[in-house]
Amino acid sequence: MNIKNTISAFTTACKGLLLTLKHFFAIAKKRKSIDVKDDNYFSQQEGVVTVQYPKEKIPVPEVGRYQLHVEIDDCIVCDLCAKICPVDCIEIESIKGTGPLGQTSDGTVKRLHAAKFDIDMAKCLYCGLCTVVCPTECITMTNQYDRSVTQLSELTYKFSEMTPEEAEQKRQELAKQQADKQAAKEAAAKAKEGK
Amino acid sequence: MTNTTSQTPYKTRYEKLIAEAQSSEMILNMGPQHPSTHGVLRLELITDGEIVKEVIPHVGYLHRCFEKHAENLTYQQTIPFADRMDYLASMNNSHAWVMGVERMLGIDKEIPKRIEYIRVLVCELNRIGSHLIALGTYGIDIGAFTPFLWCFRDREHIMNMLEWASGSRMLYNYIWVGGLFFDLPVGFEERCKEFIDYFRPKMTELNELLTENQIFISRTANVGILPLDVAISYGCSGPMLRASGLKWDLRRVDEYSAYPELEFDIPVGSGKMGTTGDCWDRFKVRVDEIEQSVLMIEQCLERLMKDLKRTPDFDPRAKLPKKIIPKEQDFYLRAESPRGELGYYFITDGKSEIPKRVKARAPSFNNLHVISEISRGILIADLIAIIGSIDIVLGELDR
Numbered sequence: 001m002n003i004k005n006t007i008s009a010f011t012t013a014c015k016g017l018l019l020t021l022k023h024f025f026a027i028a029k030k031r032k033s034i035d036v037k038d039d040n041y042f043s044q045q046e047g048v049v050t051v052q053y054p055k056e057k058i059p060v061p062e063v064g065r066y067q068l069h070v071e072i073d074d075c076i077v078c079d080l081c082a083k084i085c086p087v088d089c090i091e092i093e094s095i096k097g098t099g100p101l102g103q104t105s106d107g108t109v110k111r112l113h114a115a116k117f118d119i120d121m122a123k124c125l126y127c128g129l130c131t132v133v134c135p136t137e138c139i140t141m142t143n144q145y146d147r148s149v150t151q152l153s154e155l156t157y158k159f160s161e162m163t164p165e166e167a168e169q170k171r172q173e174l175a176k177q178q179a180d181k182q183a184a185k186e187a188a189a190k191a192k193e194g195k
Numbered sequence: 196m197t198n199t200t201s202q203t204p205y206k207t208r209y210e211k212l213i214a215e216a217q218s219s220e221m222i223l224n225m226g227p228q229h230p231s232t233h234g235v236l237r238l239e240l241i242t243d244g245e246i247v248k249e250v251i252p253h254v255g256y257l258h259r260c261f262e263k264h265a266e267n268l269t270y271q272q273t274i275p276f277a278d279r280m281d282y283l284a285s286m287n288n289s290h291a292w293v294m295g296v297e298r299m300l301g302i303d304k305e306i307p308k309r310i311e312y313i314r315v316l317v318c319e320l321n322r323i324g325s326h327l328i329a330l331g332t333y334g335i336d337i338g339a340f341t342p343f344l345w346c347f348r349d350r351e352h353i354m355n356m357l358e359w360a361s362g363s364r365m366l367y368n369y370i371w372v373g374g375l376f377f378d379l380p381v382g383f384e385e386r387c388k389e390f391i392d393y394f395r396p397k398m399t400e401l402n403e404l405l406t407e408n409q410i411f412i413s414r415t416a417n418v419g420i421l422p423l424d425v426a427i428s429y430g431c432s433g434p435m436l437r438a439s440g441l442k443w444d445l446r447r448v449d450e451y452s453a454y455p456e457l458e459f460d461i462p463v464g465s466g467k468m469g470t471t472g473d474c475w476d477r478f479k480v481r482v483d484e485i486e487q488s489v490l491m492i493e494q495c496l497e498r499l500m501k502d503l504k505r506t507p508d509f510d511p512r513a514k515l516p517k518k519i520i521p522k523e524q525d526f527y528l529r530a531e532s533p534r535g536e537l538g539y540y541f542i543t544d545g546k547s548e549i550p551k552r553v554k555a556r557a558p559s560f561n562n563l564h565v566i567s568e569i570s571r572g573i574l575i576a577d578l579i580a581i582i583g584s585i586d587i588v589l590g591e592l593d594r
Binding site for chain 2: 005008009011012013015016019020036037041042049058060061063064065084086125126127128129132141
C-alpha cells in the first residue's frame with residue numbers, strides 16, 4: 001500500500017508539474033484583456049492574464065453600474081430616486097417655481113427648482129434602483145469608476161447648479177407670489193362680503 | 196486563566212470548557228484574521244500538543260443586520276441586501292428571495308418561461324463561480340497554489356459575462372420580483388457557449404493537477420469524516436450532506452423554477468479514496484456539481500436559442516407588480532444555494548409593503564456547527580483541511 005501510494009504520488013506529481021511547465025512556457029505571450037462583447041473573447045486561451053492596473057484596465061461594458069450621473073437639466077425634482085434608495089444616499093431639496101420652468105428633453109414640464117441634489121457615493125450600494133424609477137431618465141449609472149479621493153466629503157457629488165443665494169432668491173420669489181395670491185384671495189373675499 | 200469557583204455558573208458551555216482546561220492543554224486562538232478561515236471566523240482550540248481536543252467557533256464578526264434591514268425596507272429594496280449575504284453566489288440568494296415573494300403574491304406561475312430559464316442560467320453560472328472559489332481556496336489551504344490562480348482566471352470570465360448581463364461584477368441585483376432587471380444582451384448565449392467550450396478542458400486540467408494528485412488525496416482522504424446521521428442531525432445541507440452519501444438536492448426535491456425540465460444528476464460522495472463523507476468526497480462532490488451545472492447551462496442555452504428566443508417586444512419588467520403587498524401569512528421558502536439549503540422565512544401583516552419579520556436560514560451557519568463534532572482528536576493541520584472543505588462564506592454565516 002505504501003509503495004503503491006509512493007509510486008502514485010510520484011506519477012501524479014510529475015503529471016501536475018508537466019502541466020504547470022506547459023503553462024510556464026506560455027507566459028512568453030501576454031494575454032490582452034478584451035471586452036466580453038468582442039467575438040474573439042475566448043480566442044486567446046494562454047498567456048499572462050495579470051492586468052497592469054492602472055496602466056491597462058479591464059474593459060467595462062456600457063451597462064456597467066458604477067458612478068452615478070444626473071443630467072440636472074432633465075430633472076423634474078420628483079424625489080422618486082431618493083425614496084427608492086435603500087441606503088438614502090440621495091438628498092433632494094426642492095423649491096416650487098413661480099410658474100412652469102421650461103421643459104426637459106423629453107417634453108415633461110418642470111415645475112420645481114432643485115435647490116439641492118446631493119449624492120453621497122460613499123453610501124451608494126450601486127444597485128441601480130434609482131435609474132429605473134426616474135420618469136425622465138435623468139439619473140443614470142455610468143461605467144466610469146475609480147474616483148478615489150482623499151477626503152470623504154469629496155465623495156458627495158453636488159449636481160444642483162443653484163448657488164445658495166439663487167435658492168434664497170427663488171424662495172423669496174415664491175413667498176412673494178404666495179403672499180400676493182393670499183392678498184388677492186383676501187381682497188376677493190372682502191369684496192364678496194362687501195356685497 | 197480565569198479564577199472561578201464551582202458556585203459560579205458559566206454563561207455558556209464553552210466558557211466552562213475553556214475554564215476547565217487542563218494545565219497540559221493550550222488554548223489557541225485561530226482567527227479572526229487567519230487567512231485559512233476564509234474571512235473573519237474565529238476558532239478557539241483547546242490543544243494538547245498537536246492534537247485538537249475541542250474546537251469552539253465564534254461567529255458574528257461580519258454581522259450586518261440583514262434581517263433588521265429587511266424589516267425596514269420594501270421587498271424590492273431588500274434584493275441588493277440579499278445579494279450581499281453570500282457574496283460569492285449573489286444570483287442564488289436573490290433568486291430564493293424573489294421566489295419567496297412571488298409565491299406569497301401567487302404570481303409564480305405567471306412568470307414567462309424565458310425569464311425562468313434566464314434565471315436558472317445565471318444562477319448556474321454563479322454556482323460554477325462560487326464552486327471554483329471553493330476548490331481554489333481549498334487548494335491553497337492544503338498547500339497547492341497553482342489551482343487557486345487557475346480557478347480565479349476562469350471565474351473572471353464568468354464575472355465578465357455576468358457584468359455584461361447585469362451591469363455589476365459581484366452584487367448583481369439582476370433577478371427581480373416578477374421579472375429581471377434587463378433581458379440578456381444580444382450575443383450573450385453565443386458567448387456562453389464559447390465559455391463552455393473553453394471551460395471543459397480547463398476543468399480536466401484542474402482535475403489532473405489537484406483532484407487526482409496523490410499528495411492532495413493523502414492530505415484529504417479519511418480526514419474529517421462526517422457520518423450521514425451526524426450530518427442530518429446537525430442540519431447540514433448542500434455538498435456537505437451529499438458528500439456523506441444522501442441524494443438530497445432541493446433543485447430536485449422542491450422542483451422550483453425551471454429545474455424540473457432540466458436533466459441533471461445529483462453527485463454524492465462515494466468514498467472512492469477513503470471513507471464516505473471525508474474531505475476528499477466533499478471536494479469531489481463540488482467538482483462533479485460544476486460538471487452538472489455546465490450540463491444545465493447547455494440545456495438552458497439550447498432552449499433560450501431555439502423556442503424561447505429573444506423577441507424585440509419581450510419586456511423582462513412587464514410582470515413587475517406595482518405594489519408588493521402579500522396577504523397575511525407565515526411563509527418559508529428554501530432553495531439550493533451552492534452551499535446548501537438557503538431559506539427565507541417571512542412573516543407578513545397583509546397591509547404594508549414591508550415584511551413584519553424575516554429570518555434567513557443560511558446554509559454556512561448550520562454547516563459550520565458540525566466542525567466541533569468532526570474535529571475532536573485530530574491534528575491542527577487537518578483542521579485547516581476540514582474548515583476549507585466545509586466552504587463557508589462569512590458574509591452569509593453572520594448575515
